[in-house]
Amino acid sequence: PDGVRETIRQRCAPLKSGDRELLRLAAVLGRDFDVPVLSALAGCSSQECVERLGDATALGLVTPTADGFRFSHVLVRDALYDELRPADRMVSHRQAGDALARLHAGRIEPQLAAIAHHYLASAAPADVTRAVAYARRAAEHALAQLAPEEAVRHTERALHALDAHGAGDGERLPLLLVLGEAHRRAGDAAPARTAFRDAADGARRLADPELFARAVLGLGHSKPAESGSADRTLVALLEEALAGLGPTDGPLRAHLLGRLGEELYFSDARQRGAELAAEAVAIARRLGRDDVLARALVRRYFTVWGADTAAEALDLSAEATRVAVRIGLREVELVARSWYITDLLQHGDAPAADREIALYGDVSEALRLPEFRWRVRLLRAARALMRGEFDRAAALADEAAAIENGQHGTTAFQFFAVQRVALALEGGRPGALEAVADTMQRLGERFPMLPVWQAAYARVCAELGRTVEARRELEMLAADDFAAVRFDGNWLTTLMNAGETAVVLGDVPRARVAYRLLAPYAALHVVVAHCACFGSLERYLGRLAATHGDLDAAEAHFARAERAATRAGAAPFVAQTRAAWGEMLLAHGRDAERAAALLGAALATARGLGIQRLADRLEGWSRTRRDRGGAGWTFRLDGDYWTIGSDDHLLRVRDARGLRYLHQLVAHPGHAFAATELASAGGSERGPAAPSGDLGVILDERTRR
Numbered sequence: 001p002d003g004v005r006e007t008i009r010q011r012c013a014p015l016k017s018g019d020r021e022l023l024r025l026a027a028v029l030g031r032d033f034d035v036p037v038l039s040a041l042a043g044c045s046s047q048e049c050v051e052r053l054g055d056a057t058a059l060g061l062v063t064p065t066a067d068g069f070r071f072s073h074v075l076v077r078d079a080l081y082d083e084l085r086p087a088d089r090m091v092s093h094r095q096a097g098d099a100l101a102r103l104h105a106g107r108i109e110p111q112l113a114a115i116a117h118h119y120l121a122s123a124a125p126a127d128v129t130r131a132v133a134y135a136r137r138a139a140e141h142a143l144a145q146l147a148p149e150e151a152v153r154h155t156e157r158a159l160h161a162l163d164a165h166g167a168g169d170g171e172r173l174p175l176l177l178v179l180g181e182a183h184r185r186a187g188d189a190a191p192a193r194t195a196f197r198d199a200a201d202g203a204r205r206l207a208d209p210e211l212f213a214r215a216v217l218g219l220g221h222s223k224p225a226e227s228g229s230a231d232r233t234l235v236a237l238l239e240e241a242l243a244g245l246g247p248t249d250g251p252l253r254a255h256l257l258g259r260l261g262e263e264l265y266f267s268d269a270r271q272r273g274a275e276l277a278a279e280a281v282a283i284a285r286r287l288g289r290d291d292v293l294a295r296a297l298v299r300r301y302f303t304v305w306g307a308d309t310a311a312e313a314l315d316l317s318a319e320a321t322r323v324a325v326r327i328g329l330r331e332v333e334l335v336a337r338s339w340y341i342t343d344l345l346q347h348g349d350a351p352a353a354d355r356e357i358a359l360y361g362d363v364s365e366a367l368r369l370p371e372f373r374w375r376v377r378l379l380r381a382a383r384a385l386m387r388g389e390f391d392r393a394a395a396l397a398d399e400a401a402a403i404e405n406g407q408h409g410t411t412a413f414q415f416f417a418v419q420r421v422a423l424a425l426e427g428g429r430p431g432a433l434e435a436v437a438d439t440m441q442r443l444g445e446r447f448p449m450l451p452v453w454q455a456a457y458a459r460v461c462a463e464l465g466r467t468v469e470a471r472r473e474l475e476m477l478a479a480d481d482f483a484a485v486r487f488d489g490n491w492l493t494t495l496m497n498a499g500e501t502a503v504v505l506g507d508v509p510r511a512r513v514a515y516r517l518l519a520p521y522a523a524l525h526v527v528v529a530h531c532a533c534f535g536s537l538e539r540y541l542g543r544l545a546a547t548h549g550d551l552d553a554a555e556a557h558f559a560r561a562e563r564a565a566t567r568a569g570a571a572p573f574v575a576q577t578r579a580a581w582g583e584m585l586l587a588h589g590r591d592a593e594r595a596a597a598l599l600g601a602a603l604a605t606a607r608g609l610g611i612q613r614l615a616d617r618l619e620g621w622s623r624t625r626r627d628r629g630g631a632g633w634t635f636r637l638d639g640d641y642w643t644i645g646s647d648d649h650l651l652r653v654r655d656a657r658g659l660r661y662l663h664q665l666v667a668h669p670g671h672a673f674a675a676t677e678l679a680s681a682g683g684s685e686r687g688p689a690a691p692s693g694d695l696g697v698i699l700d701e702r703t704r705r
Contacts, residue, residue, distance in 0.1 A: 008079040011059055019052050020080075023061065026069070027081035028092040030114075034068040040099040041092060094122040097130070112138035113154060120161050128165055132158045132175070139178050143185065146368050151182035169202035173211055176202070177218060184222040187370030189407045192222040200237065209244030213252045216241040220259045223409070228450035230267040235260065251292045254283040258299030265303055265488070266449060274303040294324040294332045301339055305489035307521045314343040330363050334372045337363075338530045341379060346527045348536065350386070350568035357383065374403040374412070378531045381419055386533055386570040388609035390427040393419070410447075415531040417443060421456055422532040425463070426572050428606070428613030433460050444473075451477055452490040452528075455497035462504035474501045478510045482517060489529070492518070496526050496540050503543045515544040522557070525564070535573035536564035539580065546584040554584055575605035579614060587635075589643070635663055 012020055025041045026033045039049040053069060056062045061076055062069045071077040084092065097118035104111045116138050119131030135158035142151035155178050162171055180195030196219040203212035216237045223234065238260040245253050258280035264273030277300040284293035297320035301313055320336035323329075337360050344353040357379050364372035381396035397419045404412045417439055424432035440457035447453055458473035477485065477498050485494050499514035501507075522541055526534040542557030558581035565573035582598030585591050603618035605611075635644050637655060 004075055005079045005082075008076055011061060012080075014059065015055055019055055022049070022052050023056055024080050024084050025092060026062070027071070027077045028084070028089065028096055028118075031071045031074050031077045032065065032068065033070075036103055037096065037099045038068075040103065041095055090122045090124065093118040094124065094127055097122070097127070097134075109137075109141050112141055113150075116154065116158070120157060125165060128161050132162060132171065135161075136175055136178060139175075139182060143178075143182060146366075148182045148184075148186035148369075152179065152186060155179040155182060169206050173199050173202045173206070173208075173215075177211075177214055180215075180218045180222065184218070185369055187405075187407050189222055189409070193219060196222060209241070210252060213241040213245055213256060217252070217255050217259060220263070228266050228410075228414075228447040230263050230265070235263055235267075238263065249283045249286055251287065251289060254280045254287070254292050254296055257283070258296045261303045262299045265305070270303070270488070274300075277303040290323050290327045291329060294320055294327070294329050294336065297323065298332060298336050298339070301336075306487060307492040307524060308487070310343070310346060310521075310524055313339070314347065317343050330367055331369065331372075334360060334363055334367070334375075338375060338379065342527055342530055345382075345533050346525050347523075348525050348564050348568060350383070350570070354383065370403055370405075371408060374400040375530060377403070378415055378419065382422075382530070382532050385419075385422055385426060386535075386568060386573070388571045388605075388611075390423060390429070390610065393427075394423055397423075414443065414447075414450075415529065418528045418531045421460070422528075422534065424460070426534070426576075426611070428611040428615070430612055433464055433613075436460060437464065437466075449486070450490060451485050452494040452497070455494045455501070458501040459497040459504070462501045467505060470501055471505055471507070474498060474505065474507065474510060478502075478513065481513050492521060492524065492537070493526055493528050493534070496534065496537065499540055499544050503547045506547065508548050511544045511547040515541060515548060518544070522560075525568075533570075535568075535570060535576070536561045538564060539573065539577045542577070542584075543580050546580075546587075551584065551588055551590065555581070558584070571605055572609060572611060575602045575609070575611065575614060578602040579606075579618060637663075 012023070015023070022038070022042055026038050028041070029037060035046045035049050039046045042049060044052075053062060057064065057069075060072055062071055071080075081089075097115050100111050100115045100118065101108065108115075112134050116131050116134035119127040119134060122131075135154045139151040139154040139158075142148070142154060155175050159172060159175050159179070162175070176195050176199035180192045180199065183189075183192035183195060196215050199215035200212055200219065203209075203215050216234075220234055220238065223231065238256055242253065242256050242260070245256070247253075257276045261273040261275070261277030261280065264270060264276070267273070277296070280296040281293065281300050284296040297316055301316040301320065304312055304316070306313075317336055317340035321333060321340050324333035324336050337356055341353050341356045341360065344350075344356065357376070360372075360379065361376045364376045377396045377400035381393040381400065384390075384393035384396060397416060401416050404416075406412075417436075421436045421440060423429075424436045437457070437460045440453055440460055444451075444453040444457050454473055455477055458470050458477065461467070461473065462470035477494070482495065482498065485491060485498075495514055495518050499511065499518065502510040502514055518537060518541060522537055525536050526540070528534070538557045538561035542554045542561060545551070545554035545557055558577055561577045562574060562581070565571075565577055578598040579602040582595040582602065585595035585598070599618055603615060606615035606618060637643075
């Protein structure tokens with residue numbers, strides 16, 4: 001404002017004209033200024049410069065600092081700067097850039113931004129070229145110092161300067177690559193992709209295959225492989241980049257092969273993708289380049305991700321983590337370590353996974369990159385859920401979603417959905433399953449290549465008693481013995497949920513098929529990427545075995561599941577295993593005393609952890625035991641006869657359709673059955689419904705009376 005400027009002019013009036021001119025030169029340097037640089041601009045010694053600033057200091061216009069001087073207020077600096085003629089400002093800025101570059105030649109990195117600023121402000125074409133070079137170096141230094149937003153500012157200023165002087169692609173492309181990377185690290189995926197696409201278009205115009213390859217890799221890095229789909233545009237760009245580079249081994253070729261292999265995972269060319277990623281690893285080893293190898297191993301991992309490659313995957317993720325740590329590639333380390341944590345949980349080694357999560361947290365917080373800050377919270381939430389810390393798991397998932405803020409596409413959205421359904425299934429809070437059912441249905445419709453969502457929806461419907469929907473989804477999934485379910489990293493979770501649906505519905509044929517398909521992987525735990533663990537597969541195999549009548553196998557599975565859950569410190573899984581085990585024993589009249597102990601222990605844990613749905617189920621059993629003086633109740637089909645009654649008064653009745661109907665009804669108290677569905681179940685070989693979320697084989701009080 002004019003009044004402020006007049007006040008500042010009056011305060012400067014006592015100064016000698018030479019000292020006032022010195023303050024104008026200082027204003028060119030900014031609010032804070034160094035004496036050596038100011039003395040270079042003024043053409044005097046540092047001692048003389050300090051002496052000439054004495055009166056300005058006495059008047060309160062500047063104050064001494066540890067590194068030089070500072071204007072008492074930014075308005076004082078601005079008023080003095082405005083007194084310079086435009087031509088004088090340009091000359092002074094150029095001289096300031098020269099002085100800074102000369103005086104700090106030995107350690108120039110901290111001055112790069114200031115030098116670029118002065119050359120840009122000089123407006124001379126020659127200075128613009130120098131300014132852009134310094135701005136690019138300043139941006140790269142900012143990225144190294146984990147300041148991506150600052151890097152964005154440097155590159156955008158440089159690009160604006162180039163555009164003002166009509167620069168071509170050759171000058172703009174290197175800056176676009178830096179800008180894209182800066183946006184990506186700042187968590188701004190959309191502007192990152194725009195910058196890399198612009199760079200790719202420019203490189204194509206220049207017919208520069210290396211710049212084109214780097215731009216395409218940047219685009220691929222800013223758009224991670226999406227779960228359930230392959231980006232055809234990105235695949236075409238990667239293929240084009242590979243063709244441009246030719247067949248000679250090199251880091252760029254290895255990176256392109258690995259990224260293409262990764263992108264092809266969710267396509268019909270998955271096998272080719274695995275071969276390309278393997279070739280990338282081989283090139284990296286031939287080159288002897290650990291930086292290339294670490295990235296190639298991570299991408300190779302993704303292309304072989306699946307239940308049948310669990311051992312190979314563990315080796316790949318462990319090696320990728322070691323290599324990245326050894327050479328200090330912290331971002332690659334975090335990607336590799338997240339998969340390593342997944343593998344450790346899949347193999348049941350929760351203590352080792354906890355150690356790795358702690359290391360992941362340290363590095364992710366040091367890097368301050370949004371992508372890893374939300375991912376570490378998902379990992380912590382997964383472990384909290386396993387321990388039964390449901391409120392903490394929910395809070396961590398909410399924190400992760402807030403940090404991610406929609407920047408990482410549908411993969412992140414699906415991760416959060418997995419945690420919500422895991423909390424609903426394992427936490428057992430009232431209304432939780434109802435809250436996720438519609439989301440599961442929409443995800444199944446949106447991602448038809450990911451039947452894991454269809455299976456999750458079927459299981460949720462079965463648990464809610466929406467049996468018509470559950471059976472419809474299960475029958476679609478189970479066609480030709482689940483042949484349409486792609487054998488990828490989601491296969492195990494898909495079959496587990498489909499198997500659970502068959503158990504709840506009492507679908508013996510589908511339970512038998514699911515058991516046969518899952519049995520080879522009994523030693524694994526069911527883990528969904530980096531966001532949820534559903535416990536040992538042994539528990540689910542036990543329920544499937546019980547459903548299709550192999551009780552000895554079921555007992556063996558339950559015993560192993562209990563040990564695995566105990567080792568993992570997963571109290572909810574211990575409770576669920578004991579509940580299923582006790583229900584099976586009780587349903588088939590095998591050791592009622594042991595069944596009571598298992599169910600009592602499960603009930604105590606469910607109450608302690610607040611697993612309301614499980615507690616309600618088991619409390620119904622407990623009330624029945626008390627009412628009957630401890631006697632258990634049985635309703636089961638043995639060959640052609642039904643065994644019905646209490647432990648002390650059993651009846652044997654020949655099989656009939658009406659008894660099958662009755663069993664279906666009492667096995668699912670509170671669940672609504674369509675008449676046609678009841679008839680279908682009662683007239684098929686499915687037989688009696690297996691114990692499910694409602695202690696189906698225990699007759700409720702009204703039915704017994």
